[in-house]
Amino acid sequence: MLDGCDLSVGPRQVVGLTGENGCGKSTLVKCLLGFLRPSAGQVECDPRTGYCPQENYLHRSYTVAEHLDLIGSLRRGGEALDVGYLRQCLSALKLERYLTYPIRKLSGGTYQKVKLLTAIAHRPPLLVLDEPTDGFDWTMYLVFWDLMAELVGQGTSVLLISHLLHDRHRFDRIYEMSEGKLHA
Amino acid sequence: MREFGRSGWLIFRLSALELWRNPLGLLLLVVIPAVFIGMTLWTASEQSIPLKIFFGAETAQVLLTQKQLGLVFVSAAVSGFLAAYSALILFHNDFGYFRFCAFMGLNPTVFTTARFAAFLGVTVLLAALTTLALGRLTRLEQPLSVFGGFLLITVIYGAYGGIVGVLSRSFMPALLLIILLANLDAGWLQNPLYYSAAQESQIIRCLPAFYPSQLVFSAAFTGRHNATALGGSLAWGVATIAVLILAVQLRMRGPLSADARFDQWN
Numbered sequence: 001m002l003d004g005c006d007l008s009v010g011p012r013q014v015v016g017l018t019g020e021n022g023c024g025k026s027t028l029v030k031c032l033l034g035f036l037r038p039s040a041g042q043v044e045c046d047p048r049t050g051y052c053p054q055e056n057y058l059h060r061s062y063t064v065a066e067h068l069d070l071i072g073s074l075r076r077g078g079e080a081l082d083v084g085y086l087r088q089c090l091s092a093l094k095l096e097r098y099l100t101y102p103i104r105k106l107s108g109g110t111y112q113k114v115k116l117l118t119a120i121a122h123r124p125p126l127l128v129l130d131e132p133t134d135g136f137d138w139t140m141y142l143v144f145w146d147l148m149a150e151l152v153g154q155g156t157s158v159l160l161i162s163h164l165l166h167d168r169h170r171f172d173r174i175y176e177m178s179e180g181k182l183h184a
Numbered sequence: 185m186r187e188f189g190r191s192g193w194l195i196f197r198l199s200a201l202e203l204w205r206n207p208l209g210l211l212l213l214v215v216i217p218a219v220f221i222g223m224t225l226w227t228a229s230e231q232s233i234p235l236k237i238f239f240g241a242e243t244a245q246v247l248l249t250q251k252q253l254g255l256v257f258v259s260a261a262v263s264g265f266l267a268a269y270s271a272l273i274l275f276h277n278d279f280g281y282f283r284f285c286a287f288m289g290l291n292p293t294v295f296t297t298a299r300f301a302a303f304l305g306v307t308v309l310l311a312a313l314t315t316l317a318l319g320r321l322t323r324l325e326q327p328l329s330v331f332g333g334f335l336l337i338t339v340i341y342g343a344y345g346g347i348v349g350v351l352s353r354s355f356m357p358a359l360l361l362i363i364l365l366a367n368l369d370a371g372w373l374q375n376p377l378y379y380s381a382a383q384e385s386q387i388i389r390c391l392p393a394f395y396p397s398q399l400v401f402s403a404a405f406t407g408r409h410n411a412t413a414l415g416g417s418l419a420w421g422v423a424t425i426a427v428l429i430l431a432v433q434l435r436m437r438g439p440l441s442a443d444a445r446f447d448q449w450n
Contacts, residue, residue, distance in 0.1 A: 033287065035287070051287065055280070057281050059278045059281040060278065061205040062201065066201060070197070071285070073194060
């Protein structure tokens with residue numbers, strides 16, 4: 001049950017949302033993005049928002065290339081996918097060699113990288129990332145923050161949800177959720 | 185026009201990918217009917233059996249061998265079950281992925297059309313192969329109508345499989361629901377031997393496989409046109425497909441699908 005959750009993410013801000021397991025962080029985000037219908041009130045959301053859900057949702061039979069090709073052709077109301085940026089991300093995340101792999105054969109960390117790439121590929125104005133670094137090694141964790149810094153520099157705002165938020169200096173603001181309420 | 189072309193290309197790509205990425209499933213669609221037909225050829229006798237065929241207001245009596253009867257009945261039953269199972273897989277597996285794609289901008293109508301294209305590809309293939317195999321093994325009076333009957337069975341049972349697949353959250357109950365109706369109806373009660381001697385045939389006539397099965401039997405064993413069976417089959421086909429489209433649209437359109445968000449934002 002969520003009540004009185006007032007959360008704002010300003011332009012070029014990195015905002016954290018933390019709280020213990022099961023406190024409703026993901027539920028709040030799903031309501032914001034329209035995956036769940038709130039019992040009362042209205043939700044407005046920029047259609048260009050990039051989202052990396054906590055769940056493993058990727059199509060197991062598609063290859064990474066097929067998935068990226070499909071996602072690349074979908075963005076509505078936004079500009080076409082920047083292939084140069086996609087290549088840069090593929091290289092930074094060390095995903096190039098996995099392009100022809102079926103997604104079901106990826107390791108947990110690589111699967112997570114594909115999910116992250118799916119969210120950032122269109123360089124959205126708002127990024128909502130739910131436990132985006134699960135399964136990353138330390139090097140990849142640093143690459144993740146490099147990618148975030150670059151996107152924020154280009155105008156993206158980031159809302160990062162995690163039950164463990166390290167490197168608090170990287171955030172402009174951190175909200176803590178407990179018993180369905182948010183505290184800044 | 186450009187948007188239309190883009191959607192068309194997306195539909196083609198999604199449906200082709202679905203079939204291309206499931207080669208074993210496609211192979212089994214050929215192998216399983218062959219096994220059933222082979223078993224019938226191996227076990228059925230040439231003993232003659234009287235059979236009733238439903239033509240609406242009247243009933244026709246024909247005398248067939250157990251082999252003729254078994255071949256056509258088994259083909260109809262296995263087509264219905266396989267179509268339901270294939271559609272269950274098509275509309276159930278990875279549905280969460282396509283909901284995410286809808287969030288990213290995939291139009292639910294494009295998704296539904298792509299699934300239907302893949303589904304129809306499977307059903308036409310199944311009906312054509314079954315008719316061709318039967319035509320080689322026994323005499324079919326009206327092969328084209330037999331094909332039409334098989335196609336209608338696969339469409340009706342495919343739509344049923346799709347509805348169960350879309351609405352069910354987990355696979356096991358969905359599969360059991362498919363087995364329940366497909367076995368009960370197409371695999372048992374529509375057996376012309378059972379139907380011909382049934383005490384209460386009214387219930388059997390209310391089941392989805394009744395009209396297409398009678399269409400297949402009348403086309404295979406008589407030279408008569410069975411308008412009642414054709415009409416009933418088409419009605420079942422249209423109704424089940426309409427329910428399937430409704431179910432897909434309901435599951436795909438969250439309260440804030442990409443389309444809704446885009447319209448709201450602009």
